[in-house]
Structures are given as structure tokens and as C-alpha cells.
Amino acid sequence: MTEPVRNVRFSQAIGEAIAGEMEADDRVLLLGEDVGRSGGVFGVTRGLQERFGEQRVRDTPISEMAFTGMGVGLAMAGYRPIVEIMFVDFVGVCLEQVMNAMSKIPYMSGGNTRVPMVLRTAGGCIGSAAQHSQCLWGTFAHLPGMIVVCPSSPYDYKGLMAAAIQSDDPVIYIENKRQLNKMSNTHPVDAVVPEGRYTVPFGKAKVVRQGSDLTLVTISASVGDALRAARLLEPEGVSIEVIDLRTLVPLDTETVAASVAKTGRLLVVDEDFHSFGMSGEVVARVVEALGPQALRQVARHAMPDIPLPAARTLEEAAVPSEASIIEAVRKMK
């Protein structure tokens, strides 16, 4: 008896994880703008308020500092809050509670206070220009004390969310807006979302495609783009190994280094800003792990260091895509 293959939206995969954990543990609750009555601007939390009540699925005012801190207080009080910041771009109004409370209290308290809180937010570019298109996972990964999760496959979207909710450590979970409304079967790998509860562990990168010539490391929606690009490049005689980091903190240097040890060439693709972020860190980790002499070539392909322009023509020139990844690989040959 094989389970029939379900085709669900990415948004639904997340919603199922949240529902499953809320069902299993009544300390789990959800706070955020539009998460309740409307079920979220991407429909992620649809139906949850009817099912779990207004107290556990709370529509908030546009008071991110207050409700993010409320999450911290609830976590300290023994709850497992999931706080939604609609778009990651808005975190500038409440970063304080993220960077100085949520992420630091576990350590500052000498381990006597845990903060089992999930900050859910959406990154990625869907045409809404500079203030609504950022990824910023590099920003969170630079600030110590939080797990930074950026899922790519439908399977992981659900499993990593479940893991985030079960985690006793604070977690930032960054969804990609480019994916949320898509169907799971549009993703090249791990497109099946089991109905039951399961988790995906943090800190284990996944080799989503085997290859021998080049190691392409990426995260979030770019994993799909990279896989498609790799397939299209195959006829040109380039065999690309694609690695999905899944979490930036912890960062699975081991898996990446092992691959680069084999291929000798590293390309990091990142939808987040180019400089002082993920791409530099991955390069540095690999160089440290293997020694520079073990590498033949290193390149980065990321969002340029400019505010994202509104015009589609410019946006397409800026955001890493299947086509631009192909170009980036070709440049390395």
C-alpha cells in the first residue's frame, strides 16, 4: 500500500506542521498580523484560528516590538510561541527583542531560562521592490544565539517547521515568498509532504544532486533554481553537485567541505545580499576546512549590494535565477 502522492502548496506544508504541533502540545501558540481571521497573507495559517481558538491563534496590531517581546515572555513562562513577522523586511521595527532577548537570554541566564520560540517570517523577491524583497538570513546568522532555518523543499518546509517548534532553542524560520503559493510538485526534489508529523534535523546540509566538477552551495528557493540550472548544464559536460544548506546556524561545513574536496570548485549562490553574509562565510569555512590549496576555483553569485529596484527589467537583472546561475557557472569554466 503506497501513500498516494499529495500535491499541496508550500504554504500548506508549513500550516500542517504548525497544526500538527499545536495539536500535540497545547503550549504552542501563534501570534502575528493577519494570522488568524484571514489565515495569513499567504494562507499559511488558514483554518488554525477556527480550530485552536483566538487565544492560541492571535491576530495582533501592527506592534511588532510588543508582540515579539510577548513571544519572549510567553516562552519564558513555559509556552512555545510562534511569532510571525509578515515580511523579513519589517524586522527593523523589532530586532531589539530578537537580538537582545530571544537569542541572548538562554546564554545570559546561564542556561536557567530557555526560550523555545520560533520567529516565522518570509523573505525573497516577488516584485515589491526594496522594502519588501529582502532575505536577510545573513543578518540573523551573524547575531549569535538563534538557529537560522531557510527551507527549500516542501518536505523540509514541513519537517523543519516541526523541528523549530519542538526546539528548546530560539529559531528564525525564513520562508521564501517566491515559493509559498507554488505547488509542491514544482520543486525538483523532496516534493512529497507526508501527512503525519515528522521533523528534519537542524545542521544537516543535504546533497540534493550528485556531481563531480563543481560544488554549488545554496539555500532556500535558490535550491530549486540551482537544480534546474544544473540539469540544463549537464549537456555542456559540467557535472554539478548541489548542496542545500537548510540551516545557516548551525552550518554544516563538513558536508560542504567533503564535496569541495571532491570537486575542487565551489560556487555559492545566495538570494540574500552579496557581501558580509552567507556567501562569504561559506567560502571562508571551506577554505579553512580544506586549506586554500585544496581548491581550484571559488565564486559567488548573490543579490548585488543594492536596494532591490522596482522595475521588472532591473529586478530580473538583480535576483539570482536559473538563467543567471547558468551564466555564473559558465563563467567559471
Place this chain on the structure above:
Amino acid sequence: MTEPVRNVRFSQAIGEAIAGEMEADDRVLLLGEDVGRSGGVFGVTRGLQERFGEQRVRDTPISEMAFTGMGVGLAMAGYRPIVEIMFVDFVGVCLEQVMNAMSKIPYMSGGNTRVPMVLRTAGGCIGSAAQHSQCLWGTFAHLPGMIVVCPSSPYDYKGLMAAAIQSDDPVIYIENKRQLNKMSNTHPVDAVVPEGRYTVPFGKAKVVRQGSDLTLVTISASVGDALRAARLLEPEGVSIEVIDLRTLVPLDTETVAASVAKTGRLLVVDEDFHSFGMSGEVVARVVEALGPQALRQVARHAMPDIPLPAARTLEEAAVPSEASIIEAVRKMK
């Protein structure tokens, strides 16, 4: 006739730059907590309110979001505001205006609106634990659109502040608390602060010590530590070239790469958090510029990825210092 050598506090060097620019340009004004009547918690702005009046040197309430945004509005209105966020750790309450307004408006406006604003703040560790010891220059450098200045020498403290105020681009200027109360002659190089007005250009790293075996790249107060460490290591037969980056954005990859091309070995020292920040970026830039094969060894020595602990014993084990830099170099031999 030689100018007699003045010995002033670092704080005074900054104050002189501000006073000089305020004198020269009445569009320059200063906003922040305690900048006026008390002259700043480190005395940087002492005497300025008496000299330039309450309107141009304004003590604010603890409303960072409002007065940072006020800086943006003033800049748009043709002023050249200097906004002080007392400690960089507090930026989480107002990052929004920094990341989505100050830094993005020049580009978003298609160049029709410039934001000649300086955000002054203090980083670095003086024993006040996790919420008062961060550097975070990596955080700002990751967000596009702002010049990121972290001076090290007394000469640069003054000259880079003057350049920041004169800049038509938005600037983050991060002072180091470890230095502010010190006398200029405690710094190993460029300790003389001329009385008149002068500027130091952005994006030009400085080779503050010549050497042949190892390129040590760093910024801010760690430049002094690195120079002292390099001198102490000389007898062991290691010749260290020390580079002060001065600004993270723009980053002077050229100067660094030229040095590493010569020495073959790169050590990045950073008082900011280790991961996803300056140290990774510098490594990646050099590897990209020279090709990995041009390097024999690469290492990073930075603040570990943990909230800074309160206890002195732990703090000393965490913060890069002269002693720990010596150790880091020895490990590379």
C-alpha cells in the same frame, strides 16, 4: 616651525571633527540622548551645545526610532544630521529607519533624493556584558546603501568623521568604547590629531605595518592590539604586515589582496562576531581576487558566536586582544 604634538582623548578627536564641520556648515546638526547638556556619555560632544545652541545640538528622549527617522527627514530637507545611537547594541529599536530609509532612499529615489546623514554609535567591549558590548559592523555592512566606517587611529577618528559629515551618502560611523576615553598617544600609529579641518577618504585601507610573512587584516581598536602583537612577535622571526581596513563599505580589497599576494598568508582579526561578518567577507574577497592557489594559509580570529558573558574571566577569554592575537598567529606557524 613644527606644530607641538597634542595629546588628546579619542573622544575629543571626534568632537573636534564635529565642531569643525558645524562651524563650517550650518546645515550640520546633532541629535541624540545626552549629546547636549552632558556632552555625551563619553564626552565626545562636550561644549557643543553651548557653542551651537540647543536646536543644533539636541538632547532627545529615548525614542530612537523617532529621532533616527527625524535624521532622515532632516537630511531630505537639506540638512546634514548626525544622529547618535549611544551604543550600537541599541540599534534594534530603530534599525528600520536605518535599513529601509536612510540607506535605501538614495537608490529608491533614482538618485533624486540624497541622504547626507551620519549615524554615530559606539561598539566594542568595556565589561558591560551581552547587551552592551557588541560591534555589529558586519550587520550594517551586509545591508546595502551605507558607508560603514570604523576608525582606529586618533588621526582617522577625526578625519573620517569629518569625511562622514561631508559625505552625500549615508554613513554609519562606529566608535570603539575601548578607545574613547584613552589618550591619543596610546595608539601605536597616527596618534597625532591636527587641530585644523581635514578628511580621510573612504575605501582606502592603510598598511600600518610592513611585513613579509603574514597579512593581518583588521579594523577599529583591534588595529592597536594587532600592531602591539606584531611587534612582540618580531623576535620570534615572524614579520607581520598589518592592514587597517578603516571602512568596511567600501572595502578596499585591492590593498589587502596585494599584501596577501606578497605574504601568502592571511589572518583576519575581528572584534565583531565571527560568523557571517567581516572575517568571512575578507577571506572570500581575497580568495576571489587572487585565486585560492595563491594563498598558503588562511585563518580568522574573532569574537566567538555567543552573547558576551559578564564575568571578566570569560570576557577575557572571548574578546580578541593583543595576547589572543599572538596566540592566533602562533597557531598559524
Place this chain on the structure above:
Amino acid sequence: MTANKHALIDHFRMMLDMRHFEEACLEGVPTREIHGELHTGIGQEAVAAGLAPWLRREDALVSTHRNHLHALAKGVDREKLLAEIFERENGLCGGRGGHMHPFDPATRFSATGIVGSSIPVALGFAYGFKMEGVSDVAVAVIGDGATNTGAFHECLNMAAAWNLPLLVIVENNSYAISVRFSDVSATPTIAERAAAYRAWGRCVDGTDVEEVWKACGEAFDHVRGGGGPALLEASCFRFQGHYEGDHDTYRSRAERKRIRAEHDPLTLTEQRLLDAGAATQEELKRMREASRSETAALLATVRAAPMPDASGLHRYSFVGV
């Protein structure tokens, strides 16, 4: 009962132009000429139109994600504005800003897509005006949702403490996306919060353009006269979803229907003009037609303009380095 028939006709014309402008924007959505979210002010025209006559060129206005009507009220060039919204190279910001981020130094108009963030920027203009001793006013237009942000409090406190010429106009359409103001707010009105800053505050029916015009007059008198900040709450109704594409499931069909039937400021004004004998059906119809065809011509012009070329991606970044 109309104090000034000519004024009311002018208001009406402006509202018509505003409505048609927004409808022109709607046309850019299915074609993906506007390829991100689009927020229109359809239904809320009376607020912007009642405000417009009081605005001087030197005044500053900082608006929100729902900013087109405020831009028009401030006198931003219609073609450049529409071109920006349509992501064109000849737009106000060369297509870099887009519909949420129009900047026009000539009219001192700007906006932001982050809720609450317009107020601090307006405060900066207000501080400058006060320093200069001029009688210009800095206006922040915000939605009801923005009154629950911390920035609202910080700015009103500072403006009042220092007696700055800041006018905060709240378009209270009862919703922040799907969240009802009444479900997440401590007070039934927003204007009553002015007392916490000893500031001027009042409510007005934001669907009645003459009432808005009068209330704005009072508010400007207060602020221009050096009385310190003012908080004007205009209740109104958003006809469209929060953005184009919003399923708007949080409002019932009936509610949405009722809103359009009973609270359309254009219909209400037409009726008043007819009642006062200030215009005939025929004249009104001609005004509608004229406004519509002008806007159609504008749209055609904008559509003929080129998109930014990819080679210009890095232009407008730093000037000094």
C-alpha cells in the same frame, strides 16, 4: 448645504481625477506592468481631496504604502507618478522606487512601505521648519493600523514636547489588512489619543469632502499658527482588497457591497452638487468623461515609455565613492 459651490465642484473634480488615476493603476496589474503588490485608495478620495487645498508647496508630506492620492494632493506630476508606478525609466524615480516608494523633492513628497515609518521622517521636516522659523507644515498621512506602532507614540511625544509643526492625518478605514482596529486597540477612536500628548485632536467623517476640508483647515490653522502637533482622524472605507489580489475574505460580501453603495465619496458629492443645484446630471457626466479620457491619454503616454535598461542596475547607488 454647501458653503461654496465652486469649491465643491473643484473637490469633486479632484476626486474624479484621483479615482481615475487609481483605476488606471488597476490596469497595470493583469499586464504585470505593476508586478508587485498594488495598494489603491479607491473609496478614500475625500480625505486626500479635502486635504489638498491646504497644502502649500513648501509643506512636506510623507505617506504610506497607499500613497497615490496623497501624491496627487501634494501636486506631484501625474505623469511622472504614474510612470513610476508603471516601473518606467521616466518615472519619478527612474522605476527604482515603484509604487510604494515615490520621492519627489520638488513637492517635498515621499512615502514608505513600512507601516508607521512615515511619521519619524515627517517629524524631521517639522523640526527643520521650526528651526527655520517658517510656517510650513510637515504632514504624515497614516492608516489606522499605524497608530498602534511605537513610532506613532514617539513622534507625537517629541512633536508636542518641542512644539513642532507636525500634522498627522489618519485614514481610519477600520482595517489593517484583515485586522479590525476595534479588535486590537484600546480606544474606540484614535483622535482621543491626542490628549496623551496634550495635542490637538479630532475626528471627521472622511467620506464627506467638505467636512474633511473644514477639519483640515482647523488643523492647519492650529499647526501653522505654532500650536504644535495635530492629530486628525478621518474615518473612511477601502473599496478594494488591501492589495490587488487580496481575497478579502475577512469582510463579508454584504459588507463590501454596502460600503460601495453607501459610502462612496464621489456618489455622495454628486448627490450634494445636484441637491444644491450646483451642477446638473449632464454637467456631472461631462466632468466624469473629461477626467476619464484625460487619464486614459495619460496612461497611453506612460505605457509608451521605455522600461529601465538592465545596464542601469547599479546607477544611483553611492555618489561619493
Place this chain on the structure above:
Amino acid sequence: MTANKHALIDHFRMMLDMRHFEEACLEGVPTREIHGELHTGIGQEAVAAGLAPWLRREDALVSTHRNHLHALAKGVDREKLLAEIFERENGLCGGRGGHMHPFDPATRFSATGIVGSSIPVALGFAYGFKMEGVSDVAVAVIGDGATNTGAFHECLNMAAAWNLPLLVIVENNSYAISVRFSDVSATPTIAERAAAYRAWGRCVDGTDVEEVWKACGEAFDHVRGGGGPALLEASCFRFQGHYEGDHDTYRSRAERKRIRAEHDPLTLTEQRLLDAGAATQEELKRMREASRSETAALLATVRAAPMPDASGLHRYSFVGV
């Protein structure tokens, strides 16, 4: 006129212990046992002491950079607290938190060094209490400076909108470091801002421990009784600089002298006890001595404890990975 002499003696004892505790902290500064900034509550004891009797173990209290007295009021273990302040391994948080960041889950006490940031965390506790249907109260203690932060507004609005058991106690010592409240605030009092949230609000003389005690009683009655949030403003005086080492040039010598002479809650309470015949000079002296020597013993114990070993630097980071 004292309602209850025994209560007043208890208050006095608590204030004495608080004063001596803070004085013990002062001893750690020149020795660099406390090697960062230190903020003490010397002069402000009556607020914490008047609050203490109303706090139940289940209540939560979130405090600020100036938190020691609130910790004592909440019943945090004195030795563990002092050890934490002295950066010792056996401190409340193993010396990781230090004086600005004590966390004690046993008494539901915590603090933060970021101004305004205590209120949202307290709001979280309040939300939990409301969900559970218990009568516990979440208390946020803040300074006057924190009432101008955005977090203050956001939290009071939410607490009132949802009728949460949040009590905000403001220690109004007229200064945020060097900045006078009156120079940067729209209203002369803070309590009057409660009206903007339709919340309970009042002022009290925070140097009079009995008045504070009474006012706290009213506030707790209101909040525990399900009446929603309350805002209690206690005016008081900070004797020391903002932190040890602060040159305190923003207050004149005369002002500082007058404060200590006229507004010391300990002296005021002593006088009242004497006037009421509740204690003799001799008895008061004995109380002082007893408290002082107990604290000295405590300090000695704490000083004998070891500092954290450098090998433990990474301990207490992530648990799950």
C-alpha cells in the same frame, strides 16, 4: 499618621536591607569585581519596598538596567543575586548575565539592559496569565525615560485592548541619564497617559513607602480583579550618578545635596517611626546595625566564591544542537 506600625517597621527593614545591598555593590566597583557599568537604586528604595508586599511568587516581574531592588522585592535569593552582580560562577546565571541581566525562573524575575524592552516581555507573561485564567499579575518596572519608547505605547495598547493583567510601575526620577523628563516629554505626568489606553493610572509620591504601598494595593486590586492594565507613576530621586563613574554634571551640587537631605526615604521613614512612637532611636540604630552586618557577611561569602573558569565560555549556548 501610620495605619500599621508593624507594617511600617517591616517596610523600613526592607529598605535598609536594600540600601545596604546597593552599598555592597558599590564596593565591587573600585576592585573591578563589577567591571562594567553599575546602576544602583539608592534613594529609590521606597518604590520597591512598597511594591514588595503585594507581589506573589506566581506574579512575574520584568525590570531594567536598575534592577537590584526589584529583584529583592520579588524575593530573589540575595546571595545568588549579589554573586551574579559580582560576576561569580555561583551567581544566579553563573556570572554570564551580570548585574543588568539577572534571570530567576524560581521567582519569575528577569531584567534587561535595553530601555523599554522589559514591557513587551512582561506583556507576554500577562497574556499567559489571562489565557490560564489565573489572577497572577505581570509587572513591568520602568524608568521615566522608558515611557517615551515605542514599546511603552504598543504594550499598553495591547494590554488594554485584550484586558491583560499588566501593571506598569514607573520610577520617575525626572532623569534619563542627563536628560530631564520635562525637556523631552509632552505631558508633565506620566500617569495621565493611561487615558490614551482607557487604563487605570495614578501618581504617587515614591519617597513615601506607605503611600507607595497603598497605591500599589489599589493597582494590584485593579489588575488582579480583571480590570486590565494599570500605570502607576512613583516620583522619586536617584542619589548616585546614572552609573558609577558618571560625572553627574547635569545636576548641580546643590540639587544633589538637597535630594539627599530632603528626599531620602529611609530618613523620612525613620522620622515617621519616631514620630509615631513606633520605634526608638536606639531600636532604629540596632536595626541599621543588624542589616549592615548581615549584608557585610553576605558580601564576604560572595567574595569568597570563585569566578567562572574560562573553559566554560561556550557552555549554556544552544541545548539542542
